[in-house]
Amino acid sequence: MSAISDSIITATGLGRVFGSGDTEVDALTDVSLELAPGELVLLRGPSGSGKTTLLNLLGGLDRPTTGSVSLGGVELTTASEDVLAGIRQKEIGFVFQSFALLPVLSAAENIEVPLRIVRTPAAAREARVAELLAAVGLADHANQRPYELSGGQQQRVGIARALANRPRVLIADEPTGQLDSGTAAQMMALIASLVHEEGVAAIVSTHDPRMAEYADRVLQLHDGKLAGSGAGARGRHAAAEEQPPRRAETAF
Numbered sequence: 001m002s003a004i005s006d007s008i009i010t011a012t013g014l015g016r017v018f019g020s021g022d023t024e025v026d027a028l029t030d031v032s033l034e035l036a037p038g039e040l041v042l043l044r045g046p047s048g049s050g051k052t053t054l055l056n057l058l059g060g061l062d063r064p065t066t067g068s069v070s071l072g073g074v075e076l077t078t079a080s081e082d083v084l085a086g087i088r089q090k091e092i093g094f095v096f097q098s099f100a101l102l103p104v105l106s107a108a109e110n111i112e113v114p115l116r117i118v119r120t121p122a123a124a125r126e127a128r129v130a131e132l133l134a135a136v137g138l139a140d141h142a143n144q145r146p147y148e149l150s151g152g153q154q155q156r157v158g159i160a161r162a163l164a165n166r167p168r169v170l171i172a173d174e175p176t177g178q179l180d181s182g183t184a185a186q187m188m189a190l191i192a193s194l195v196h197e198e199g200v201a202a203i204v205s206t207h208d209p210r211m212a213e214y215a216d217r218v219l220q221l222h223d224g225k226l227a228g229s230g231a232g233a234r235g236r237h238a239a240a241e242e243q244p245p246r247r248a249e250t251a252f
């Protein structure tokens with residue numbers, strides 16, 4: 001009940017068909033979900049099950065064939081390109097499997113890019129970049145370029161950049177796909193702690209079943225349909241540890 005009224009993203013009956021005629025593909029069929037602040041939802045499913053398609057729709061990078069997505073009360077499905085661009089810049093942080101850093105910029109400058117795009121004043125940019133570099137454990141690597149950093153360090157920069165404008169939603173498509181398993185686990189732990197600290201609603205796709213350890217909730221996609229959902233390990237721990245005070249807070 002409270003998750004519904006608190007949710008930042010509400011997707012209802014999402015469907016996405018690619019192509020037409022003989023080449024038509026039902027990439028996504030009748031997917032409904034909600035995301036609440038401070039919640040890390042893991043999106044699992046085999047290759048081709050529709051994870052990227054769903055994340056693109058939730059992030060306003062693509063429009064559904066059927067259904068609707070609202071973010072903070074704004075209906076993305078019918079929003080103009082200008083409105084969508086503004087929402088993507090200010091309300092959503094994207095993390096990509098390929099890191100997608102600008103190679104000529106340092107770690108600090110990469111993190112600063114989204115702040116420059118929304119014309120944040122220099123002093124505030126500097127403070128936010130320093131805060132984020134520290135939060136992702138790269139305070140000593142501020143001036144290094146991506147090629148001077150390990151894959152895990154590059155993805156830390158990617159996560160910091162995604163959070164730069166204090167988005168309400170974090171969307172990460174296979175953020176650990178290019179990392180070894182130890183680094184991948186560190187990255188998910190980092191994402192989980194930042195999501196909870198910054199109160200961001202996060203949805204993260206992965207092939208790796210071990211990542212459920214860090215999630216509050218796990219959604220399973222199969223052939224473009226939601227095939228199941230359940231509490232992640234974090235969600236189970238949180239429910240056991242936090243339920244009494246939460247109930248008291250939401251008793252009304």
Ligand SMILES: Nc1ncnc2c1ncn2[C@@H]1O[C@H](COP(=O)(O)OP(=O)(O)OP(=O)(O)O)[C@@H](O)[C@H]1O
Nearest residue numbers: 018019025027045046047048049050051052053054
């Ligand atoms: N632009 C497109 N044109 C045609 N078909 C597409 C397009 N994008 C995705 N598809 C198809 O939609 C289905 C879902 O693809 P999607 O990339 O969302 O899956 P995924 O779960 O993210 O896969 P992976 O884990 O391999 O990234 C697949 O059958 C794919 O071939």
